[in-house]
Amino acid sequence: MSREDAMNQLATLTGGRTAEELVFETVTTDWYLAADGSVVIQGGTVNVEADGDGIKSSPDDDDTDSAGTITISGGTITVSAGDDGINASGNITISGGTFDIDAQSDGIQTDSDLTITN
Numbered sequence: 001m002s003r004e005d006a007m008n009q010l011a012t013l014t015g016g017r018t019a020e021e022l023v024f025e026t027v028t029t030d031w032y033l034a035a036d037g038s039v040v041i042q043g044g045t046v047n048v049e050a051d052g053d054g055i056k057s058s059p060d061d062d063d064t065d066s067a068g069t070i071t072i073s074g075g076t077i078t079v080s081a082g083d084d085g086i087n088a089s090g091n092i093t094i095s096g097g098t099f100d101i102d103a104q105s106d107g108i109q110t111d112s113d114l115t116i117t118n
Contacts, residue, residue, distance in 0.1 A: 034058075037066040039088075041097070043074040054079035054103070058089040070110075072097050084109040091115065 033039060033048055034056040041055075048054040055077075059066035068089035074096040079085040085101035085108060086092065092110045095117045101107040108114060 036060060036063055036068070038069045038071065038090075040070075041072045041075050041077065045076045045078075047078045049080045051082040053084045053087040054081035054101070055085070056087045058087070067091075069093070071095075077101075079103065081105075088112070 033046065033054065036059045037057070039055060039057045046055075055070060057070045058068045070086060070088045070090075070092045072094045076098045078100045079102070081101075081103045083104060084106045085103035087106070087109045089111045091113045092108060093115045
């Protein structure tokens with residue numbers, strides 16, 4: 001899937017498509033599934049292969065409003081990353097899902113709080 005196709009699929013998600021229906025697969029030379037404010041995964045299948053961070057939430061340096069958080073409550077998450085598998089400048093909250101993370105640096109890295117519940 002191309003980056004444009006993936007972004008269109010994610011845009012469709014915000015228009016009313018449920019996360020349980022989403023199948024997201026990508027290969028990139030940098031980080032891929034990224035946002036300034038937050039990344040929320042509620043279900044579906046996410047397969048990411050990246051030379052940098054796999055899933056990342058981090059505001060730009062001049063952005064003082066965005067949270068830089070990641071919340072995962074379900075789904076099957078597979079990440080192969082040349083840097084961190086999952087990286088956030090804010091909190092990471094995981095309350096469900098199945099994970100397979102292969103990362104050259106940290107599997108899960110946050111500059112704030114990491115909360116994992118079952």
